[in-house]
Amino acid sequence: MEIRRAGHADIPHILDIYNEAVLTTVATFDTVPRTLEQQLEWFEQHGEAYPVVVAEDAGLILGWAAANRYSDRLAYARTAELSLYIRDGHRGQGLGKKLLEAVLAEGKRAGLHTVLSRIVEGNGSSIHIHRQFGFDTVGTMREVGFKFGKLLDVVMMQKML
Template sequence: MDVRLARLDDNKAILEIYNEAVHNTTATFDTVDRTYEQQVQWFEKHGDMHPVLVAVLNDRVVGWASLNPYSDRLAYARTAEVSLYIHRDFRGQGIGKRLLNDVLEAGRNAGLHTVLSRIAEGNESSIRLHRQYGFGVVGTMKEVGFKFGRMLDVVMMQKML
């Protein structure tokens, strides 16, 4: 498996992975599919400071990670929020570990200071993964998202780079 910077032509695969998560997981609180046009707009807002990486196995994108601006307020410029999604057929194979490691390193190299992660309650594997890479829990936001018929808490985790 290789991890590399995402290219514009990776967006179809990134979108497929993301939209599957929209429908079947609480990894995102989106409840409707993202369109390809929205995906490209999202991608174009990223750059050196906020990279998008893809994991490629046998010429197929099987996962992706990104560092996203936390806020448009300038005082937050060195803070990012991480996103990490793995294709459903490739979860549990260490791809998430590699992507998280590499995207954090890219953020460090870009001059970021802090990375945040919001994880829905019950996603213990994601919380464990983030802990392995030095994230600590900084709080729980109670019942902030409604998905799959219930209100969900969100655990906020943080890592200082």
């Protein structure tokens, strides 16, 4: 398995993994699958400053992680928000840790200073992995999401690079 920077050829695979999460999990608060055009636009917004990495094994993209622009206000330019998604059937095998390690290292090389992560409360495995990498819980936003008929809290975590 290889962890590497994502390229344009990876976008359809990133989209497949993301849209599966949209439809079946609360890992994202999107409720409508994205189109390929929307995912391409998302990818183009990253550039060198906000890395996107993928885990690939035998030509199959198993997961991806991204340091996303936190805000379009310039004072936030060195702050990113993390995204991390693993293909269904490949979760719980340590891929999340490898991708998190890689995206944080790439983000630091790109000049990022702090990374934020919003995690739905109750996702203990994601919170645990973040803690292993030095993220601190900085707050809980109560009932900010509504998905699958439930109001959901979000834990905000932060790491200085």
